[in-house]
Amino acid sequence: MKHNYILLLLLFFSSSIYSQNIPVLTPIQLKQDIDSLVKYLDETHINPYYRYPKQLFQQDVIALKKRITKDLNILDFYVRIQPLLGKLEDGHTDLYAPEDSYNILDLFRLPYHFKLNVTAPFITCEKPFRGFNAEIPAGAEIITINAIPAKQIVDDIVALNTGESRSFRAEYGAQKFNFYLGVLYKMNGNYTIRYKHNNQLQTIFIQGARSKQITDKFNESADTTSSADATPLPCDSYYLQIIDSIAIIDFKSFSWNCFKRFSDSAFTVIKKAGIKDLVLNLIDNGGGDSDVGDAFFQYILDKPFTQYDKVVEKNSRLLKARLNKHLLSRKADASDSALLAKPNGSIDTVHYSTIAIEDNPLRFKGSVYLLINGQTYSSAADFAQCFKHYKRGLIIGEETGGLIKSYGDIVSTQLPNSKLRLIISSKLYYNIGATDEDWKGVVPDITATKDKALSVALKTIRDNRKVAR
Incomplete structure (x- = not known):
């Protein structure tokens, strides 16, 4: 019981943090935005319903508007409205993730790069952020994060990305993994990871890192060496x-x-x-x-x-x-x-x-x-x-x-x-x-x-x- 009580406190404080400094809109304003999205879509796109029937899309819009009964900040609104566009499967029709608003909060991040896949293994650890210790081994299959199954995490992230295939949407979503952990599940700094490596199940607790910590460690460990057989040319792209x-x-x-x-x-x-x-x-x-x-x-x-x-x-x-x-x-x-x-x-x-x-x-x-x-x-x-x-x-x-x-x-x-x-x-x-x-x-x-x-x-x-x- 004590563990559950502490977890509830963490979720409460985390949720309150997410509501600070982020614009909040009324249900009337939110529904106006939903109607505007549909209007812009129908006016501009040649055939937005080429894969997902218009009748089903309209039903989804009605259902979403019915579910909006209280004020929401733009992060929580984004999580609700973006799946409408995801169903259309057009990677060039999209709502940009409000990462600037999220970054204002300067929340903790799980300092690892992950690969996401729509089939098992759903989440695989690639490596830690530069300068951080590899507490999770490379290649480890992630089973749960804070008790949320890997498959559910990937499915939820796919729903918040657009594109012509689910695999593309999963891989693209991996680039904003911490943003999605935050806006979907309100994770902020405390991560209990259950993973499998070499056929062994392990559970580890990881404390997240803030953006400044990640930037500092990145600068401290920057690799300034170059390969002897490389010919670098001065261009970013x-x-x-x-x-x-x-x-x-x-x-x-x-x-x-x-x-x-x-x-x-x-x-x-x-x-x-x-x-x-x-x-x-x-x-x-x-x-x-x-x-x-x-x-x-x-x-x-x-x-x-x-x-x-x-x-x-x-x-x-x-x-x-x-x-x-x-x-x-x-x-x-x-x-x-x-x-x-x-x-x-x-x-x-x-x-x-x-x-x-x-x-x-x-x-x-x-x-x-x-x-x-x-x-x-x-x-x-x-x-x-x-x-x-x-x-x-x-x-x-x-x-x-x-x-x-x-x-x-x-x-x-x-x-x-x-x-x-x-x-x-x-x-x-x-x-x-x-x-x-x-x-x-x-x-x-x-x-x-x-x-x-x-x-x-x-x-x-x-x-x-x-x-x-």
Whole structure:
């Protein structure tokens, strides 16, 4: 009884902490936000109910509004409204998690990285945060956290993420694991972990760490060494290393930030070194600007190409608002004026032309290997499909989370009272080679988990070299 009494006290104080300094809204305001979300969705998205029937969605909306009978802060409101969008299974239609509001509380965090999966083992410990002792061994299967089963935790986190597959949503949710432990279960600083390792069940109590502790430990233990066979180039989104005369380019995102400088530098190094094998690593690349992909293909393709076959787009008030915002810094051209003149709700189909190959003395003509996984998404998945369609090389890893026929080109707005940021897909993209039935990702030529994909690529290259001798 004493243990239960202490636990109730902890939950009480934790709950009261979560209610401090966070905006609170009345039921009327909350229901207005729900109605606004539905309105924005119907006005802007081509077909938000392509996987989840509209009738069921409307029933869910009615049921949610009935359950809202008291004031809620925006964290608790987010937990209730976000599953509506999760059911639509469109990764580009989403409410941004209110992490800024959560971080204001400066709560404790469980200082470990975890992998989430929709099948057993549901939660696996990867490693502690940098500078913290590994009290839970790497690879341990988490059975419960504060008596909550791992499967329930993963299911709850999946419900609070959007995306075309449950596995993608679980992996993506792992990036905000502590946020979800906080908003879902009000965990704050005291974690009783039951885990299994080497077929042995263990229970351990872990005291959480505040953000400042994590930052300080991170700085104290920062790794300043570099590999002797690596050739780092000064760019946040891209990195080149050379192993055994094999060039490996890691893409963290499709960003224009120093892209041209990096690409020219990297392919200059590759050309001078006489490298014949190149690995492009898109594992965990969530995408970015697809024009970056077009620019990169100029370094590895030698014939005209396009990443997209066609795009179906819906004209809407929010799409025009986005354009008008951009026009504050430039003059409208003919296409801008044409879009602004189109009736809201009208739909257009645009077919893409191929992109001409430019003169490029740094063009790579050797063998290329592409690494992908379930977190290869959006523009990164589009790149992978183009790579596959034009048969540029071997693809290794897992099926991409991003589909080859998918919704995208987000427009954004805010819910009027909670100010939660809402993004909505405005277009339906058909990647090159995609058909009406292709609601699927890019399938690799060789299957490998994300932690093994690079090793498989390197072994494949070395085996091919032996055969060629």
